[in-house]
Amino acid sequence: MDVTLTGLTVRFDSQPVPALESVDLRVPAGEQVALLGASGAGKSTLLRVLLGGVRPLAGEVRVGGRDPFGSAAGVRALRQRSGFLRQRDDLVPGVSARTNILMGQSSRWRLGDWFTVARGGVPSRHTARLAELAHRHGIADLLDRRIEHLSGGQRQRVALVRALLGGPGLLLADEPTTGLDPERAAAAVADLRGAHGVTLLLATHDGALARQFPRVIGLRAGRIVADGPPARIAMEQLYAA
Numbered sequence: 001m002d003v004t005l006t007g008l009t010v011r012f013d014s015q016p017v018p019a020l021e022s023v024d025l026r027v028p029a030g031e032q033v034a035l036l037g038a039s040g041a042g043k044s045t046l047l048r049v050l051l052g053g054v055r056p057l058a059g060e061v062r063v064g065g066r067d068p069f070g071s072a073a074g075v076r077a078l079r080q081r082s083g084f085l086r087q088r089d090d091l092v093p094g095v096s097a098r099t100n101i102l103m104g105q106s107s108r109w110r111l112g113d114w115f116t117v118a119r120g121g122v123p124s125r126h127t128a129r130l131a132e133l134a135h136r137h138g139i140a141d142l143l144d145r146r147i148e149h150l151s152g153g154q155r156q157r158v159a160l161v162r163a164l165l166g167g168p169g170l171l172l173a174d175e176p177t178t179g180l181d182p183e184r185a186a187a188a189v190a191d192l193r194g195a196h197g198v199t200l201l202l203a204t205h206d207g208a209l210a211r212q213f214p215r216v217i218g219l220r221a222g223r224i225v226a227d228g229p230p231a232r233i234a235m236e237q238l239y240a241a
């Protein structure tokens with residue numbers, strides 16, 4: 001899904017200055033982009049707008065040609081076609097990695113699917129894709145493990161497979177490598193970038209991670225101050241707090 005923002009301005013009630021101001025951005029379908037900026041630059045706010053979670057003060061938002069604020073049904077449809085990875089994953093303890101992954105699709109289930117999952121099974125509509133994604137992202141051997149018995153990097157991969165299971169057109173990742181060491185963080189980004197064909201927007205304050213992307217968008221104090229391949233961008237000015 002492509003993303004177009006025109007004159008996007010967001011201002012939270014309690015804040016004297018806008019979190020985002022006059023942001024114009026176009027990301028074609030399938031492109032992979034890093035949003036780079038220091039803490040408070042507006043990265044999370046931008047991602048939340050794309051899912052209809054924060055209403056803009058002004059401007060136009062289109063995701064896959066749709067206005068995320070158009071109608072409640074429109075927002076639901078958009079969220080079903082989008083995957084979101086948060087700073088800290090929200091995987092559920094006490095159940096297996098497999099159940100965690102499947103639960104991401106529960107809004108689409110019929111009663112029979114719930115029974116299948118409750119018995120530890122996989123609804124037939126998810127069998128092939130779950131097996132393929134688990135294999136591609138190296139968690140095929142971990143699916144039976146309880147989530148609290150996995151390492152940070154393994155959890156991150158489980159969260160990624162959960163986000164990809166429904167075949168999203170858009171993947172939003174908000175500092176998904178928080179808490180991982182640099183090597184694991186690089187591997188996690190490589191994993192994310194392996195989701196070909198999905199539009200990917202990853203928010204980070206880490207210049208080294210942003211460098212792994214073909215396009216970097218620099219945010220400072222709610223404005224886009226750079227946009228292009230990493231070699232052409234003065235990265236250190238963007239993530240220095």
Ligand SMILES: Nc1ncnc2c1ncn2[C@@H]1O[C@H](COP(=O)(O)OP(=O)(O)OP(=O)(O)O)[C@@H](O)[C@H]1O
Binds near residue numbers: 038039040
């Ligand atoms: N719910 C909210 N209510 C009020 N102000 C908010 C809210 N969410 C974000 N802000 C403010 O909006 C600005 C942008 O915040 P945002 O979380 O988008 O930044 P960020 O670049 O994602 O930062 P970080 O890297 O720390 O997550 C900040 O000044 C922040 O304090």
